[in-house]
Amino acid sequence: MPSTIYDVTTWTIPSSPSTTAYTDIGAIVNSIIADIKTNQPSQASKPGAVIYIPPGDYSLKTRIVIDISYLQLKGSGHGFTSTSIRYNAGNTSAWHEIWPGGSRIRVENTDGNAEAILISRSGDPRLSSIELLDFCLDGVSFTPNQNSYLNGKYGIRSTTATDSLRIRGLGMVYLEHGIVITDADALHIQGNFLCENGNCIELIGSGQASMVNDNMIGAGYVGFSIFAENHFGLIVSGNNIFPRGKSSVHLKNCTNNNISTNRLHAFYPGMIQCEGACHNNLIGSNHFLRVPESFPAMTGFNNGLADLFGLIQLNGSGNTVVGNHFSFDVPSANITPSGATPTMVLVKSGSNNYVATNHTAANVAVHTVVLDGSTVNTKVLDCGTTAEFQALSGATYGFRATP
Template sequence: MSTVYDVTAWTIPGSSVTCYDDIGAVINSMIADVKAHQTSQSAKPGAVIYIPPGDYPLKTRVTVDISYLTIRGSGHGFTSLSIRYNTSNTSAWYEINPGSSHVTVQNTDGNSEAFIVTRGGDPRLSSVTFENFCLDGMAFTPNENSYTNGKIGIRFDSANDSAHIQNMGFVYLEHALIVKNADALRVTDNFIAECGNCIKLTGSGQASTISNNSIGAGYVGYSIYAESFFGLLVTGNNVFPRGKSSVTLVNCTLSSITSNRFHAFYPGVVNLSGVCTENLISGNHFYRQPETYGPFVGNNNGLDDLFGLVQLNGSNNALIANHFSFNVPSGSITPSGATPTLVLVKSGDGNYLASNHFVANVAVHTVVLDASTTNTHVMDSGTSAQFQAYSTSYGFRATP
């Protein structure tokens, strides 16, 4: 019995449906076959489901409830659909849709997700991998620029370990990836853009990595969001503008945000929210400018320029050796006439900021300390004129 399945060669028992009719029904049938042939408690090697290059409608949600399953294609196939939507005539284009191993999320069964990974009981699901194919939410009404169509690419809805999402393409989904209660998760080398929300980690988790992705959410959603995570590593990502935030951590501990490029049209680029403790933000490049693309001008995330490009809430966090580039015309700053804040320490004790470099086209406050903060140390992160403290409990050394 082979443990490698090809969606183009599979026949659903008692049905004429093929992968060109509904790839979701085909993959569900394959998973049922794996379970039927791997009944031994001590020998369940899992399987590989292969999606060759081609166009495949997914009308039935796939339920993954076995461990050691890899669903694999031969190309992430991403292409911008927003450019297509905002172009009046595409008749001369070479192509207008994603390609390679291209799955269109149609969901005519009434479910939101293309894939749901879930199982009760023990042990938790382990080593489920999605790699190298495209999940496309397709055109929708009334406003494709919102990226909100109710569709979800992949949802992990129960505790899981060692899941991999790699070399994937996600486009035009309200939520590309939602993962609940994950340990040792790896989300790497994906292209996740033009989605309402890109990566959302919920519940809790530990020892996980989000790395080397190209990411860009819509203005109402998050590019990267994580709650109650311990030891999360966010590194080497190129995050495009227009997301509500590039990274939001809520109640996270001992996590690192390092060596990323954050390009943003709004404040709130990195937000440590709730009670975040002992997290490191280092070696990142922040670039803030106003919206440049006509169809999106006038949209924003609802935050003003006093919120900060980075906002820290919690204690003993470190913001070290980052580069900030701020290039917003004075007439586009909100509230009108305000001096923009680049880093706001909103709450907490013992936060440490050092050796951050700031370049701005207007006068800015590089660091602002809220009145509730205590024992904050700010060194070489702005001049005396650029530093503003509403607290009396801090140490400050100005940039020479």
């Protein structure tokens, strides 16, 4: 069998020998994938291949399309550096470096497609065991200004079901959408640096038995840090999620998932949102820090939510919120609506939710737990004083104040 290890810097496209990885890495990778298909035609023996991207600065003009299983696309360095700081810093002529490094792919998309990497295949079985490792996808700039988080570019997008997709050790910066995965099974997103993107991680359609852990994440005020819909058995843990996403973790119609041991830092309410029919989820041992926007260029922007929305808002039944720490340090003049008492946990709907042993440290008076009048049989234990608990008319509950 021919070699299953490829290097983008040494590959030549037979029909276009002048094209190199530096002029269009997308065309090079697509040509290599075509070669893999030619060399591995047997249904019974398809070991796949490794495509290596050495450290370098590569232009991507043609979208990469991955439609084979068992492919590893691997670089040597996520190369992240803050593009936002550079664009807002003024004169940077004396800086040591001003652009991302490592195995850096500049997402230029002159072919008219939005994605740097599209994962898609029709027919059976679904794509399996694709690994994207240790390189940088750089969207270069936003429009109409560098603080808009908009440019229409996607880093990685799957549009058909996948099994055991692994995304690890990547850097992504200045993309409107970093990672968008459809119908994932056993997806693992780990150890990536996904910051200054409009949206960072979006898990759409449905999914099961997946993990998002140990990532550095920071989305724009218009987008999601981590979003998942119709997911079962998702673990979100060990992530350090920075401002300024419109939420830190957003679940929609998700059941039996675990959000734990994350450090969440936000400029807005609605840090964890459980929307729709979210049942039997565990939110535990997370650290929440809510402070006001600190960057002068962005002080006029927010996610549109008031401080009555809650740092956590629950919709659904049988959920557990336990052992979390809330640090709330917002000047009273910045609280919306004016004069309101901010809410840490709002149980907005559902029955048999359990909220216990959460600790709040705040610079102003807060409601640690608020129950909507429609909620049924909520248990609230050791989450603050009687004055810090609020149950609206109609709610049924059991309550025990912190001793």
